[in-house]
Structures are given as C-alpha cells and as structure tokens.
Amino acid sequence: MGDKGYSSRMIRLELRRRGIKAVIPERRDQIANRKRKGSRGGRPHVYEALTYKHRNLVERCIGKLKQWRAIATRFDKLAGSYLAGVTIASLMLWLRQAELSDTL
Structure with missing residues (x-):
C-alpha cells in the first residue's frame, strides 16, 4: 500500500x-x-x-516503534536480534496501552 x-x-x-x-x-x-x-x-x-484506511493504523504503529532508538537506527547486525528488539518494543507498547485502558 x-x-x-x-x-x-x-x-x-x-x-x-x-x-x-x-x-x-x-x-x-x-x-x-x-x-x-x-x-x-x-x-x-x-x-x-477500507484497506487503504488500515494503512494509517500500520503507519502509526511503525511511528511508535521508531521511538525506540535501537529500532529506528537498527543497531543490531543480525535479523534475529532486530526481530527480538521489535518484538520487545511491541510488547511494551501493547502493555502500556492495556494499562492506560484499564485506568480509564
């Protein structure tokens, strides 16, 4: 897209x-x-x-992931290490969102 x-x-x-x-x-x-x-x-x-509208959601998610410096600049040399970093950052964002929704 x-x-x-x-x-x-x-x-x-x-x-x-x-x-x-x-x-x-x-x-x-x-x-x-x-x-x-x-x-x-x-x-x-x-x-x-409708498919085009979902593009915005994906772009916002990538923007949030790039707030993590190691992900934005890709410090990791191996693809597996980079994927692990993206996974950890995604989980942290997801947990933060879940915590915010519980307090509202």
Missing part, C-alpha cells in the same frame, strides 16, 4: 508487472488530467478504500 505520493504510471506498471495489486488512491491532478483527456484518459484507478 502506498499513499498518493506513489500514484504514478511507472509505479503502477511495475506493481502490475510483479503481480501486486496497487492500493493507491489517485491524486487530484491525475483525476483532472484524465477527465480533461475525455475518452482518451482511460478508466479511473480502483482501490479498496
């Missing part, structure tokens, strides 16, 4: 070539250009709006 910054013909063609379904909304200027061209402008790009 990508935001509107990734809505370009080249990126969409590369995703299609690799068999990946693009979940990228069309930018306003692209919509206007397509409409200006009329029937030569082609069909509008279709994307799943």
Whole structure:
C-alpha cells in the first residue's frame, strides 16, 4: 500500500508487472488530467478504500516503534536480534496501552 505520493504510471506498471495489486488512491491532478483527456484518459484507478484506511493504523504503529532508538537506527547486525528488539518494543507498547485502558 502506498499513499498518493506513489500514484504514478511507472509505479503502477511495475506493481502490475510483479503481480501486486496497487492500493493507491489517485491524486487530484491525475483525476483532472484524465477527465480533461475525455475518452482518451482511460478508466479511473480502483482501490479498496477500507484497506487503504488500515494503512494509517500500520503507519502509526511503525511511528511508535521508531521511538525506540535501537529500532529506528537498527543497531543490531543480525535479523534475529532486530526481530527480538521489535518484538520487545511491541510488547511494551501493547502493555502500556492495556494499562492506560484499564485506568480509564
């Protein structure tokens, strides 16, 4: 999934070539250009709006994980060590969230 910054013909063609379904909304200027061209402008790009909304949730989670310096800069040389750090940070965030929801 990508935001509107990734809505370009080249990126969409590369995703299609690799068999990946693009979940990228069309930018306003692209919509206007397509409409200006009329029937030569082609069909509008279709994307799943509900799936796109979940992208925000994932991005916020990654942002919270990157508050941990070791995760943001990837100090660990081995992938297993890095995964362990991400797992620990995720558990700490989850426990903090659970604690906050219990006090409310």
